[in-house]
Amino acid sequence: MNLIHRLIDAFEERTGLLKLMGDLSRHPVPPDTGWWYVFGSATLVAFMIQVVTGIALSTSYISSSGDAYQALQFITTRALMGNLLRGMHYFGASAMVLLVGIHMTQVFVMGCYKYPREFNWVTGVVLLFLTLAMGFTGQLLRWDQNAVWSVVVGAEQAGRMPIVGPMLAHFLLAGKTLGGATLSRFFAFHVFFIPALIFAVVGIHLYLVMHDGISEPPVAGEPVDPATYHKKYDELIEKSGVPFWPDAAWRDVVFCLAVVIAIVALAAIFGPPKLGNPPNPSLLASDPAPDWYLLWYFALLALIPHEMTTPVILLAPLVGVIVLLIVPIVSNTGERHPRNRPWAVGAVVVIVMMIATLWVEAIRKPWSPDFTAQPLSARVVGSDTGPFADGAMLFHEKGCEYCHQIAGSGGHRGPDLSFVGDRLTKADLTIRIMNGGYNMPAYAGNLKPEQLEDLVIFLSSRKHPLATLGTATSGGK
Amino acid sequence: MMSDLENHATESEAPLSPERRQFLSRLSLGLMGIAAALVAVPVVGFIIGPLIRKFPVVWRPVGEAESFPIGKTVRVSFRDPSPLAWAGVTAETAAWLRRDGTGEFTAFAVNCTHLGCPVRWLPDADLFMCPCHGGVYYSDGSVAGGPPPRPLFRYPVRVNNGMVEIRTSAVPIG
Numbered sequence: 001m002n003l004i005h006r007l008i009d010a011f012e013e014r015t016g017l018l019k020l021m022g023d024l025s026r027h028p029v030p031p032d033t034g035w036w037y038v039f040g041s042a043t044l045v046a047f048m049i050q051v052v053t054g055i056a057l058s059t060s061y062i063s064s065s066g067d068a069y070q071a072l073q074f075i076t077t078r079a080l081m082g083n084l085l086r087g088m089h090y091f092g093a094s095a096m097v098l099l100v101g102i103h104m105t106q107v108f109v110m111g112c113y114k115y116p117r118e119f120n121w122v123t124g125v126v127l128l129f130l131t132l133a134m135g136f137t138g139q140l141l142r143w144d145q146n147a148v149w150s151v152v153v154g155a156e157q158a159g160r161m162p163i164v165g166p167m168l169a170h171f172l173l174a175g176k177t178l179g180g181a182t183l184s185r186f187f188a189f190h191v192f193f194i195p196a197l198i199f200a201v202v203g204i205h206l207y208l209v210m211h212d213g214i215s216e217p218p219v220a221g222e223p224v225d226p227a228t229y230h231k232k233y234d235e236l237i238e239k240s241g242v243p244f245w246p247d248a249a250w251r252d253v254v255f256c257l258a259v260v261i262a263i264v265a266l267a268a269i270f271g272p273p274k275l276g277n278p279p280n281p282s283l284l285a286s287d288p289a290p291d292w293y294l295l296w297y298f299a300l301l302a303l304i305p306h307e308m309t310t311p312v313i314l315l316a317p318l319v320g321v322i323v324l325l326i327v328p329i330v331s332n333t334g335e336r337h338p339r340n341r342p343w344a345v346g347a348v349v350v351i352v353m354m355i356a357t358l359w360v361e362a363i364r365k366p367w368s369p370d371f372t373a374q375p376l377s378a379r380v381v382g383s384d385t386g387p388f389a390d391g392a393m394l395f396h397e398k399g400c401e402y403c404h405q406i407a408g409s410g411g412h413r414g415p416d417l418s419f420v421g422d423r424l425t426k427a428d429l430t431i432r433i434m435n436g437g438y439n440m441p442a443y444a445g446n447l448k449p450e451q452l453e454d455l456v457i458f459l460s461s462r463k464h465p466l467a468t469l470g471t472a473t474s475g476g477k
Numbered sequence: 478m479m480s481d482l483e484n485h486a487t488e489s490e491a492p493l494s495p496e497r498r499q500f501l502s503r504l505s506l507g508l509m510g511i512a513a514a515l516v517a518v519p520v521v522g523f524i525i526g527p528l529i530r531k532f533p534v535v536w537r538p539v540g541e542a543e544s545f546p547i548g549k550t551v552r553v554s555f556r557d558p559s560p561l562a563w564a565g566v567t568a569e570t571a572a573w574l575r576r577d578g579t580g581e582f583t584a585f586a587v588n589c590t591h592l593g594c595p596v597r598w599l600p601d602a603d604l605f606m607c608p609c610h611g612g613v614y615y616s617d618g619s620v621a622g623g624p625p626p627r628p629l630f631r632y633p634v635r636v637n638n639g640m641v642e643i644r645t646s647a648v649p650i651g
Contacts, residue, residue: 066565156593159650176532176647180561282554282571284595302610306624367611399602441621
């Protein structure tokens with residue numbers, strides 16, 4: 001025992017590491033920081049889970065465009081606990097994106113980014129975008145059909161840039177087409193380059209937390225004034241500061257454990273995202289979509305006016321970055337408590353609601369044709385022979401049903417036509433079908449006269465049952 | 478020998494003049510820059526290499542001309558001009574090929590001109606439709622609806638010794 005103590009003492013005398021770690025972990029923090037302050041640590045824990053599970057996965061992953069799919073199948077179905085590990089890496093990524101968002105929102109709402117912590121907000125913004133970059137590149141390493149088309153979609157977006165666009169697109173593809181060079185580069189970015197940047201920026205982020213001190217919980221009516229802030233903060237720490245470990249850290253530990261349990265449990269229950277079809281770009285029955293954390297942006301690109309696509313693709317990310325970087329410049333002093341910052345709280349509510357709405361839309365995908373739509377049943381059509389039935393069949397075969405719904409069957413791109421007979425006359429329908437309209441193809445060259453007639457007869461028979469009932473009843477009397 | 482060392486020690490203890498410090502500081506920064514550049518040139522060059530790599534243009538056969546019924550649009554696939562050995566299935570590219578007349582063919586790129594998703598051909602509706610954001614094209618590739626800014630791209634196509642051949646091209650970038 002004595003020997004061990006002497007060894008530790010000798011080590012400490014020569015390194016000073018124990019004192020350093022003790023000083024760091026017990027540095028004084030403001031009292032009563034409470035549960036709002038756990039999200040930063042939790043984000044770091046999620047990142048550490050990503051590093052550890054990622055390293056483990058990389059021992060079996062093969063970053064070759066031609067072989068990665070089989071390696072993923074091996075990891076998922078045959079490697080010991082591979083399915084669980086992939087699930088943990090996926091839910092760990094989800095947790096990290098979510099926690100970065102929550103941490104950032106909390107810092108913003110509580111005004112923690114104000115003087116003297118403006119620069120740490122900036123490092124946080126950098127970490128946010130690095131995290132999203134990890135999410136995007138990580139989804140691509142799940143090298144299936146969806147990943148391949150996601151690379152193409154990413155390259156096409158880069159390709160919209162003036163002048164350098166095509167070059168940037170080919171840089172992302174690692175060539176003029178998708179191929180052998182594509183995946184190994186995304187692998188290098190996902191596994192070495194971006195993580196190295198994250199480590200470096202997290203290091204600065206944590207250094208600044210120590211340098212500026214953890215922000216004290218905001219008090220309404222006590223604005224930040226750079227002239228007096230340090231004096232006030234130092235007095236607070238002097239008077240009632242508590243050591244971070246364990247006075248404040250126990251909450252972080254409890255919450256981080258909950259995060260770890262959630263990640264493992266979700267991975268065990270739901271498993272990783274399914275591997276799609278093989279990454280063969282010549283297989284076209286694909287429905288590419290990004291993972292949930294970028295899905296809302298995919299929805300945005302569908303919903304904006306079409307001529308706005310290029311400006312939005314080019315400017316929206318730029319505006320996002322600039323707005324986030326400008327926040328601590330324009331409002332680094334003054335009131336911190338959310339009660340006295342209605343605009344700040346309002347902005348958060350608007351942004352959260354906007355993203356949530358886009359998410360809901362992205363899951364419904366009303367803008368996409370529904371390729372799975374089945375022919376309408378005879379019960380819906382009201383007949384299985386004659387022009388009604390023929391028109392209903394054309395409604396399906398000519399692709400009308402991919403975009404228009406009747407009696408709950410069909411896509412959402414165009415208006416629901418269940419009761420179109422109440423709204424449009426046969427002449428209206430004919431004009432509309434022949435000429436098309438905004439988002440609707442013109443069918444003039446596509447339908448024979450008798451086909452058009454059947455289709456119009458069928459569509460004009462789509463009337464609200466109550467209206468029909470009313471007619472029937474009055475007719476009966 | 479000993480006195481040499483002592484002399485040296487005494488010399489180095491003498492404080493450097495500010496001008497000399499500035500010179501040494503700039504010299505060191507410059508030398509570091511040279512070291513960094515020596516490493517950076519091959520590293521950056523390697524990473525942007527695929528941009529410079531020559532993309533050979535070749536004609537790839539996709540089937541016998543007579544095997545395509547006139548008026549029908551079908552999916553054909555061909556391999557990239559010089560795929561890397563480990564490209565596997567990713568070296569495949571598809572096109573929508575239609576035989577317009579006896580010796581006339583049209584080959585459309587499968588990429589939607591909006592964001593590059595693969596469009597599908599719906600033979601009964603006579604339309605191409607994109608699953609991503611609902612782009613729709615007529616059978617001639619022109620935009621029928623949705624967000625695409627321009628018609629479907631086309632590949633050069635020819636008939637050579639009875640075989641339909643498509644000229645390989647870069648992924649069309651809007």
